[in-house]
Amino acid sequence: MKLKKYYKKYKEDKARGKDYFKWLFSYTKPYLWKIVLLMLISVSMTYLSIQYAVASQKLIDMAGGGQITSKAIVVFVFLMVVMLVVHVIIDMFTAMLNEKYTFGIRKQVYDKLLHSEWLGTQRFHTGDMMTRMTSDAGNVANGMVNVVPEIIVLFIQLVAVFITLYINSPFLAICALFLTPGGILLAFLIGRKLKRLQIKVQETETAYRSFIQESLANILVVKAFSNEEMFSDKLAELRENRFYWVWRKTKLSVGSNLVLSGTFQVGYVIAFIYAAGQISRGEITFGTMTLFLTLFGRVQAPMAALAQQLPGVVSIFSAAGRIMDIQDIPLENRLESVEMKGAVGVEVSDVSFAYAKEEILHDVSFDIKPGEFVAIIGKSGIGKTTLIRVLMNFINAGKGNIEYFDEHGTRTKASASVREFVSYVPQGNTLFSGSIRDNVLMGKLDATEEEMWEALDMAVCREFIEKLPDGIDTVIGEKGVGISEGQAQRIALARALIRKSPFVILDEATSALDEQTEFELLQRLGELSPKPTCLLITHRTSVLKYCSRELMIDNGYVTMQDL
Numbered sequence: 388m389k390l391k392k393y394y395k396k397y398k399e400d401k402a403r404g405k406d407y408f409k410w411l412f413s414y415t416k417p418y419l420w421k422i423v424l425l426m427l428i429s430v431s432m433t434y435l436s437i438q439y440a441v442a443s444q445k446l447i448d449m450a451g452g453g454q455i456t457s458k459a460i461v462v463f464v465f466l467m468v469v470m471l472v473v474h475v476i477i478d479m480f481t482a483m484l485n486e487k488y489t490f491g492i493r494k495q496v497y498d499k500l501l502h503s504e505w506l507g508t509q510r511f512h513t514g515d516m517m518t519r520m521t522s523d524a525g526n527v528a529n530g531m532v533n534v535v536p537e538i539i540v541l542f543i544q545l546v547a548v549f550i551t552l553y554i555n556s557p558f559l560a561i562c563a564l565f566l567t568p569g570g571i572l573l574a575f576l577i578g579r580k581l582k583r584l585q586i587k588v589q590e591t592e593t594a595y596r597s598f599i600q601e602s603l604a605n606i607l608v609v610k611a612f613s614n615e616e617m618f619s620d621k622l623a624e625l626r627e628n629r630f631y632w633v634w635r636k637t638k639l640s641v642g643s644n645l646v647l648s649g650t651f652q653v654g655y656v657i658a659f660i661y662a663a664g665q666i667s668r669g670e671i672t673f674g675t676m677t678l679f680l681t682l683f684g685r686v687q688a689p690m691a692a693l694a695q696q697l698p699g700v701v702s703i704f705s706a707a708g709r710i711m712d713i714q715d716i717p718l719e720n721r722l723e724s725v726e727m728k729g730a731v732g733v734e735v736s737d738v739s740f741a742y743a744k745e746e747i748l749h750d751v752s753f754d755i756k757p758g759e760f761v762a763i764i765g766k767s768g769i770g771k772t773t774l775i776r777v778l779m780n781f782i783n784a785g786k787g788n789i790e791y792f793d794e795h796g797t798r799t800k801a802s803a804s805v806r807e808f809v810s811y812v813p814q815g816n817t818l819f820s821g822s823i824r825d826n827v828l829m830g831k832l833d834a835t836e837e838e839m840w841e842a843l844d845m846a847v848c849r850e851f852i853e854k855l856p857d858g859i860d861t862v863i864g865e866k867g868v869g870i871s872e873g874q875a876q877r878i879a880l881a882r883a884l885i886r887k888s889p890f891v892i893l894d895e896a897t898s899a900l901d902e903q904t905e906f907e908l909l910q911r912l913g914e915l916s917p918k919p920t921c922l923l924i925t926h927r928t929s930v931l932k933y934c935s936r937e938l939m940i941d942n943g944y945v946t947m948q949d950l
């Protein structure tokens with residue numbers, strides 16, 4: 388039974404392993420030739436350093452003989468300069484490649500996230516996504532640009548020295564070879580454990596970062612409840628937790644290094660005893676023994692260095708896995724866009740939706756006619772925002788059908804492309820840091836100055852904006868810091884209205900406005916020609932007088948009523 392479980396786990400690991408390689412390869416492909424070039428330069432550096440050693444030895448020999456030729460000095464100095472230059476090239480090339488590779492991963496993951504299902508992205512804390520896209524992406528890049536080429540170079544060195552040793556003493560070479568499988572097995576076993584620890588380290592880093600980011604973003608709440616001490620202690624606690632895992636990982640990697648180099652030391656002792664035995668029997672000279680031991684040491688050095696690269700390799704895989712997790716979020720459905728003419732209506736039939744087990748919407752059916760103003764009402768937490776998310780395809784209702792249509796018979800099913808003709812003012816403060824102009828133009832990037840002011844007028848913004856010292860170019864902070872809640876809400880309205888969409892959805896978009904401002908806004912919206920269809924989620928009865936019907940959500944069901 389247990390064996391079966393292990394086998395299953397092994398199978399799963401193997402399948403995931405294949406994915407890792409595929410993923411790593413797809414990201415490495417654009418940089419492959421540059422990495423190979425870097426590797427070749429590194430190999431040539433090894434060659435240069437050997438030549439440099441030979442040249443210095445020659446120079447010393449000449450000095451011993453009392454005669455130094457100027458050619459020898461020139462060669463020596465030349466090699467030194469070339470090595471310095473190559474060193475600089477390697478450093479610069481590595482830094483550039485590292486940066487490009489990391490950015491390449493970030494960009495691709497970012498682009499993927501922008502086109503992924505919204506609900507899937509919501510499962511991750513922003514701090515978590517940030518850690519995966521920065522620290523984990525960096526680990527992968529460092530691994531692929533530094534660690535892997537280093538391993539390949541070491542391997543080449545190892546093979547070359549091994550062949551030389553084999554030619555000189557087959558016995559010792561075989562001896563060295565026998566130690567290798569042991570080393571590899573050990574590295575494999577430790578590697579798996581190390582990977583688990585590395586994932587833990589990254590998880591604690593995520594928790595730490597998310598905590599800092601969230602508490603700084605909500606610093607007002609921390610202060611309001613005099614929770615400064617508690618937050619400070621909590622940060623220390625998170626750091627302790629992180630330290631615990633970092634320490635365990637460090638102990639394991641230092642320990643494994645010790646064991647691996649210890650194994651190689653044992654090999655050295657065996658070689659030493661063997662060679663000493665041969666000397667005592669007069670089979671070899673001291674000179675040959677020195678050569679044997681030097682060569683044996685040369686096999687060991689790259690082997691020990693390879694062992695030291697283990698944590699780097701482990702980092703690549705654990706980081707790749709963590710990035711793959713966010714990349715696994717499915718892409719959202721986007722049908723070919725259609726051009727809607729005039730006002731737009733929507734037909735919803737038998738739509739059900741559940742975030743988890745409990746259905747928020749249960750077999751919901753209703754029609755909204757083109758140009759109609761409908762109020763969506765219902766208790767807090769009943770599913771009003773959820774219904775909008777389904778209509779805009781931010782979440783995909785597994786069951787049912789949603790179709791938009793215009794007065795000329797053009798129809799399209801709900802998908803990400805309906806957002807081209809549906810404008811949305813989300814619940815809560817959704818402004819970006821930057822100028823008010825930037826925020827409004829987000830609705831229509833190529834809008835003219837005139838269009839912008841038209842939208843601002845409709846959203847009753849002109850008066851307060853003209854009073855600001857920098858007017859429309861006033862820079863606001865994150866989530867609209869620097870202006871009032873109602874002003875932020877009106878800018879968000881202008882951002883949606885600038886699109887002149889035939890279908891407008893307002894999720895409590897007038898909740899922070901006084902009745903007079905709300906009246907002006909909805910009045911202007913209703914007077915537009917052609918009149919847009921408008922869904923207004925509201926808790927306020929004042930809004931109802933602008934609507935012809937109300938859509939009431941209760942207990943997962945929807946009822947429509949004329950007003």
Ligand SMILES: Nc1ncnc2c1ncn2[C@@H]1O[C@H](COP(=O)(O)OP(=O)(O)OP(=O)(O)O)[C@@H](O)[C@H]1O
Pocket residue numbers: 509742743747765766767768769770771772773774814
């Ligand atoms: N991302 C989510 N994941 C899981 N459950 C969610 C998510 N968003 C909302 N819910 C749940 O779905 C239910 C409906 O939420 P929704 O936001 O649609 O309510 P609402 O009617 O808009 O409420 P309010 O008037 O307070 O804005 C709630 O019980 C909420 O707990």
Ligand SMILES: [Mg+2]
Pocket residue numbers: 771772773814894
């Ligand atoms: Mg809501």
